[in-house]
Amino acid sequence: GAGVSQSPSNKVTEKGKDVELRCDPISGHTALYWYRQSLGQGLEFLIYFQGNSAPDKSGLPSDRFSAERTGGSVSTLTIQRTQQEDSAVYLCASSTRGALNSPLHFGNGTRLTVT
Amino acid sequence: AQSVSQHNHHVILSEAASLELGCNYSYGGTVNLFWYVQYPGQHLQLLLKYFSGDPLVKGIKGFEAEFIKSKFSFNLRKPSVQWSDTAEYFCAVNEGTNAGKSTFGDGTTLTVKP
Numbered sequence: 494g495a496g497v498s499q500s501p502s503n504k505v506t507e508k509g510k511d512v513e514l515r516c517d518p519i520s521g522h523t524a525l526y527w528y529r530q531s532l533g534q535g536l537e538f539l540i541y542f543q544g545n546s547a548p549d550k551s552g553l554p555s556d557r558f559s560a561e562r563t564g565g566s567v568s569t570l571t572i573q574r575t576q577q578e579d580s581a582v583y584l585c586a587s588s589t590r591g592a593l594n595s596p597l598h599f600g601n602g603t604r605l606t607v608t
Numbered sequence: 609a610q611s612v613s614q615h616n617h618h619v620i621l622s623e624a625a626s627l628e629l630g631c632n633y634s635y636g637g638t639v640n641l642f643w644y645v646q647y648p649g650q651h652l653q654l655l656l657k658y659f660s661g662d663p664l665v666k667g668i669k670g671f672e673a674e675f676i677k678s679k680f681s682f683n684l685r686k687p688s689v690q691w692s693d694t695a696e697y698f699c700a701v702n703e704g705t706n707a708g709k710s711t712f713g714d715g716t717t718l719t720v721k722p
Binding site for chain 2: 496497526528533534535536538541549584586594596597598599600601602
């Protein structure tokens, strides 16, 4: 079946520009996550959506970062006024229930390069 | 806050060698534990998981991991690695107060020489 789909796969942008990254989770998965992976580092949690509950935004690094999830499905991560330190691979994942024992299903990621 | 430590950043082995990758976490309560693998050019995928019961769990491709609660550890093992096991391996922990929000280690890159 279809997995988690992310677009674009690569994005190069100039410092100061805004970018939008899109994630289409696996159909039926109620939980959706955004993580960031910088070069040589692990996955850094950004934000978590579970059903109709208020999202857990505790991992967003600054107010330049925001995310929304429309209709309980597709999610968009927006980075405003991008900085060079925002360069990373942005990973989206979904899971069936977002419960303690639900493994994550990852997309291929969006590689963001800020020049 | 929960933290996950993977002791080895880069491991290089020859084919047929045995593998053990260390993972330690900090949370003392109920945890669910995962190992994920990312093969070159592919997305992260689940290798194995521990929820409860037998602390020795088996995953795909001959991998296994042992949960040792007293040591806060969940080490990944394979008796005999293959060239195709070359990948990056991530340990992850879900803990009771943050249901569903996985904390990941920094990853271990495994290179298997043919």
